Amino acid sequence: MARNAPSLDSYGPGGFRVSGVWRPGSLLIVADVAAPWPVSRLADATPDSLYPVFAAGAREVELLLLGTGPVNGLPPRALRDLLQKGGIGLEYMDTAAASRTYNVLTAQGRRLACALIAM
Secondary structure (H helix, E strand, O other): OOOOOOOEEEEEOOEEEEOOEEEEOOEEEEOOEEEEOOOOOHHHOOOOOOHHHHHHHHHHOOEEEEEOOOOOOOOOHHHHHHHHHOOOEEEEEOHHHHHHHHHHHHHOOOOEEEEEOOO
16 A cells, blocks of 8 residues: 655744644554644653554554654553553654654655654
8 A cells, every 4th residue: 555644844933834734733644644633741642642653553553653752751551551462562752753754654655653742
């Protein structure tokens, strides 16, 4: 299946430029579709907040790339455990690093979901 992954052109105070369009707030990209993500801090990154990732499943998402905000932090245990149980890998880093990493991984053809907390 051909990929049509959106590009993360930039990030800044309060949002992201995605394929040339400014999108305020946090961002969730699943199945190459970017959508608002109602999470403003790492503690709010719950399994419920990431329902689209779990709904897509390990066949569609091999890896969740999680941008944790302005600093790196450990995602909540419930989220880590459920991802592991579902066979979905997790990479987490500060949002700036995750934003840069997203384009590299999509260019490699990785099946990933990307959840970025706005800074």
